[in-house]
Amino acid sequence: MNIKTFVTSVLVLLASVACAQGFKNPVLPGFHADPSVCRAGDEFYLVNSTFQYFPGVPVFHSKDLVNWEQVGNCLTRPSQIDLKGTDGNSGIYAPTIRYHEGRFYMVTTVFPSRRHFYVWTDNPAGEWSEPIVIDFAIGSCDPTLYWDAGKCYFLWKEGDIKICEIDVETGKQLGEIHHLGIGLGGRYPEGPHIYKKDGYYYLLLAEGGTEHGHHVNILRSKSLFGPYEPNPANPILSHFNMKMQNSPIQGLGHADLIQAPDNSWWMICLGYRTSGYLQHVMGRETMLAPVQWETGGWPVVNGDGTLQIDMQCQTLPLVQMAQEPVREEFNYVKRTAPTDSYHSLGLPMGWMGLCNPDYTKYSLTERKGFLRLRPSTIDLSETASPTFIARRQTELNFMATALFDLSHLTEGMQAGITAYAAPLNHYDVVVERREGKLFVKSNVRLGQTSHCEKEIPLNGDKAYLRITSDKDFYYMQASSDGTNFTTLAKMEYRFLSTETIGGFTGVMLGLFAQSNQNTKDYVDVDWFEYNVK
Numbered sequence: 001m002n003i004k005t006f007v008t009s010v011l012v013l014l015a016s017v018a019c020a021q022g023f024k025n026p027v028l029p030g031f032h033a034d035p036s037v038c039r040a041g042d043e044f045y046l047v048n049s050t051f052q053y054f055p056g057v058p059v060f061h062s063k064d065l066v067n068w069e070q071v072g073n074c075l076t077r078p079s080q081i082d083l084k085g086t087d088g089n090s091g092i093y094a095p096t097i098r099y100h101e102g103r104f105y106m107v108t109t110v111f112p113s114r115r116h117f118y119v120w121t122d123n124p125a126g127e128w129s130e131p132i133v134i135d136f137a138i139g140s141c142d143p144t145l146y147w148d149a150g151k152c153y154f155l156w157k158e159g160d161i162k163i164c165e166i167d168v169e170t171g172k173q174l175g176e177i178h179h180l181g182i183g184l185g186g187r188y189p190e191g192p193h194i195y196k197k198d199g200y201y202y203l204l205l206a207e208g209g210t211e212h213g214h215h216v217n218i219l220r221s222k223s224l225f226g227p228y229e230p231n232p233a234n235p236i237l238s239h240f241n242m243k244m245q246n247s248p249i250q251g252l253g254h255a256d257l258i259q260a261p262d263n264s265w266w267m268i269c270l271g272y273r274t275s276g277y278l279q280h281v282m283g284r285e286t287m288l289a290p291v292q293w294e295t296g297g298w299p300v301v302n303g304d305g306t307l308q309i310d311m312q313c314q315t316l317p318l319v320q321m322a323q324e325p326v327r328e329e330f331n332y333v334k335r336t337a338p339t340d341s342y343h344s345l346g347l348p349m350g351w352m353g354l355c356n357p358d359y360t361k362y363s364l365t366e367r368k369g370f371l372r373l374r375p376s377t378i379d380l381s382e383t384a385s386p387t388f389i390a391r392r393q394t395e396l397n398f399m400a401t402a403l404f405d406l407s408h409l410t411e412g413m414q415a416g417i418t419a420y421a422a423p424l425n426h427y428d429v430v431v432e433r434r435e436g437k438l439f440v441k442s443n444v445r446l447g448q449t450s451h452c453e454k455e456i457p458l459n460g461d462k463a464y465l466r467i468t469s470d471k472d473f474y475y476m477q478a479s480s481d482g483t484n485f486t487t488l489a490k491m492e493y494r495f496l497s498t499e500t501i502g503g504f505t506g507v508m509l510g511l512f513a514q515s516n517q518n519t520k521d522y523v524d525v526d527w528f529e530y531n532v533k
Contacts, residue, residue: 022312023066023288025249026271030392031283031506032058033210034094034191034254036144037065037268038104042261045099045124046268047074047106048286051091051505053352055342056081057106059097059124062321065258065266065288069321070349071125074106076341080119080131081110083355087383088422088503094191094254096144100152105168107154109141116143116156118171127337132171137162142190148224153194161192161205163225178225183207184217184234191254194224198296203228206253210504212278213240214253216269218299231298237269237289237305244306248273251284252307257291257299260316265291267301272498273309275396275471279497281421282393283506290314324350324391327529330371332364347371347389352508355385361513362389370405370524375413375515381445383423390420390510396471396493397533400509403482403526407461409433415513415523416440417465419474421496422503424448428512429465429476429488431458438463440478442489447501453489467509469493470533 028035034049046060046068056075060068075081075092083091095108106128107118115138117131134143140158145168147153152168155161160182165175183189186207195202200220208214215238219228238244239252255269271287272280289302290313302313328348337343342357346364353362363372371389378386402417409415409431416430428443440463441455459480466477466485473492479485494500496507509530513523 021314022310023315023318025287025307025309025311026273026285027066027288028060028068028286029282030285030394031508032286032392033270033284033504035268035270035286036096036256037258038097038099039258039260040099040104044258045097045104046286047095047097049092049094049108049504050075050352051088051093051503052083052086052354053091053505053508054081054083054354054356055352056083056092057095057108058350061124063319064316065260065268066315066318067321072349073342074119074121074128076127076337076343078340078356080128081356085383086111086355088505094142096142096193096256098145098147100145100147105145107143107145109143111141114139114141116154118143118145127341127343134166134171136173137164142192144193146194148196153224155192155194157190157192161189161203163194180226181219181228183219184230186215186217187213193256195257197293200296201228202299204255204257206255207235208240208253210251210253210270210284212250214238214251215240216253216255216267216301220298233298233300233305235305236299237267237301237307239271239306247306247308249287249307249309250274250278250280252287254284262316264316265293265299267291267299271307273396275493275497279494279499281493281496281498281507282396283498284504324348324530326531327527329369329527330364330525331369351389351391353385353389357385358387361387367524370526371511372522372524373415373511373513374522375415375513375519377515377518379414379514380418380420380426380428380512381423381450386512386514388418388420388510388512390418390508391530393419393469393507393509395532397469399466399468399531399533400529401464401466401531402511402528404431404463404465405461405524405526406431406433406438406458406463407524408521409438409523410519410521411435412517413513413515413519413521413523416511417467418510418512419467419469419496420508420510421505422501425496425501427467427474427476427489427491427496429467429478431463431465431478440465440488442476444489444491446495454486456486456488
């Protein structure tokens with residue numbers, strides 16, 4: 001080794017040690033609800049709920065639990081999941097990912113049918129199997145798989161927490177159903193997971209509802225089937241107390257525990273950052289905390305059962321992962337996938353549609369470097385699948401801008417950019433053509449009310465459409481030259497907050513095209529840029 005290589009190696013090592021002293025929560029910002037994590041060797045994989053969005057259940061990869069990169073999705077084909085008519089209160093709920101003997105499994109529930117199923121793969125970044133349906137347990141949610149002494153068990157919530165041995169190849173019931181209890185009596189006990197350590201089976205679950213009173217409890221037993229005794233120090237994770245009442249992070253719960261290769265323990269959980277007084281718009285996000293778990297003892301989360309945005313603790317050696325670009329240029333990404341897979345479109349990871357999208361409405365190949373959107377007669381305010389592709393809002397202060405080529409926008413069509421929370425709650429910047437001329441306007445959808453604040457003409461066939469936020473307000477803006485922007489509307493964040501409109505998702509920043517009649521015309525999006533202020 002020459003001196004230059006030696007010095008470089010030392011600097012890299014020192015930088016790694018220096019960086020391994022803390023991190024920021026959330027580790028997955030924006031709508032990344034109901035996290036579950038597993039380990040394969042020295043690699044970690046994580047999944048989240050997606051509800052009405054498709055493809056379903058993103059798969060993230062990490063080497064340190066802090067830095068994550070999306071590598072795939074579990075549900076990419078219509079044959080795996082039918083999301084017709086789903087909204088933010090339905091669709092894919094609370095997945096669990098587990099790794100056993102070289103194979104990955106993701107188990108989840110689809111609403112409103114309340115059908116449990118799982119899929120599997122040997123390559124989490126590739127395509128996953130067709131669903132294996134659990135036909136003996138329909139109802140409730142939050143299933144998981146657990147292996148013990150060579151047997152596979154299905155664990156779920158249906159009134160109380162239940163467990164049953166299954167044939168993992170078929171999903172068929174093999175043994176009797178055992179009842180593990182209802183937790184500690186909090187509302188909506190959910191997200192049960194079992195871990196075996198030091199001769200005990202530990203049962204982790206969330207209670208309090210996925211709102212401000214959400215928290216995590218743990219129980220243990222010498223037998224898999226109980227009885228389970230609660231930890232005297234429960235809850236082991238909660239911000240529903242005086243100490244954390246002013247924390248910007250609230251609603252902590254729905255957790256999963258993982259042991260790293262160095263034998264340290266960690267907790268992944270959900271929580272949300274508030275925009276104003278106990279209201280949030282970005283959905284439930286994925287948080288991380290260290291866990292001290294002494295032999296024969298109870299797990300202690302971050303010393304006192306709370307967590308912070310700035311976590312000051314020793315981490316695993318940090319390994320950076322690829323980040324989403326500030327500017328998405330919409331270049332086609334070739335992936336090995338069947339033609340009925342969403343991945344075959346070549347769209348960037350992290351971008352999703354609603355329900356089961358019509359693949360013929362999207363193209364990255366018809367015009368190189370552009371996203372072509374063909375309008376649907378379904379508009380954004382319907383609980384269906386409009387021509388719409390979106391990514392998550394990840395920070396309270398942001399600027400999202402897209403450049404549209406409107407040369408082929410014809411009368412009866414609309415296209416634009418939206419801050420989308422639900423079919424009846426979204427803020428849009430909309431372009432349309434009337435009598436040969438282009439106009440841009442705001443559209444504010446608030447429940448049964450739809451309002452246009454301001455409209456201006458556009459010059460030329462290009463439009464720069466923008467939505468920005470300063471935490472308190474969203475601003476809808478437009479420009480013909482990319483320099484001089486006109487504000488078309490200003491709206492409060494709270495009309496897109498979960499506390500105002502309900503549902504389980506967060507604000508998505510999307511591009512759309514719609515028409516009042518069937519047409520072969522289209523719009524092209526040159527780029528989309530997302531800047532955090």
